[in-house]
Amino acid sequence: MGSFSIWHWLIVLVIVALIFGTKKIRNIGADLGGAVKGFKEGMKDPNAKEGDAAAGTEAAPAQRVASNETVDVQAKEKSSTH
Template identity: 35%
Template sequence: MGSLSIWHWLIIAVVFVMFFGAKRMPDAARSLGRSLRIFKTEVSQMQNEGAEQSGAAAPQQPAAQLPPAQQVSTDQAAAPTAQPQAAPKSL
């Protein structure tokens, strides 16, 4: 029961494709990559802030910034996007 064999990974991949569909997989992979990039940036910023507060002289590396179009604030991510509904016409 130690590790997964190639057959296990193949079954997991087939189930994943059946569940999400082949058309949505590139978008899912892109979203996962963006999320991991944001997470990595935040972790490095927290480490730099921790080093600054403790007084240690850490080498300053510029944090990798996403283009403004890709940055999402927490308010926008938490709020569902609703399309305005047209008012019904009354006679």
């Protein structure tokens, strides 16, 4: 009762195909693949050069600031009392 055999998985696959139909399963697969592709593209650094993006490296912080990008930094006030 530990793991299922290939026959169990085939029966489950046939039941799922009968319930949803092959066209709907194909559409779900295409949607899932598109979502994964979109996620991977969204994770890429938009300012990295093509060579850097392929190597998986990011631009240095000084380069990002020098390219007139907005840097979101949370500034804290110094208290005048010690």
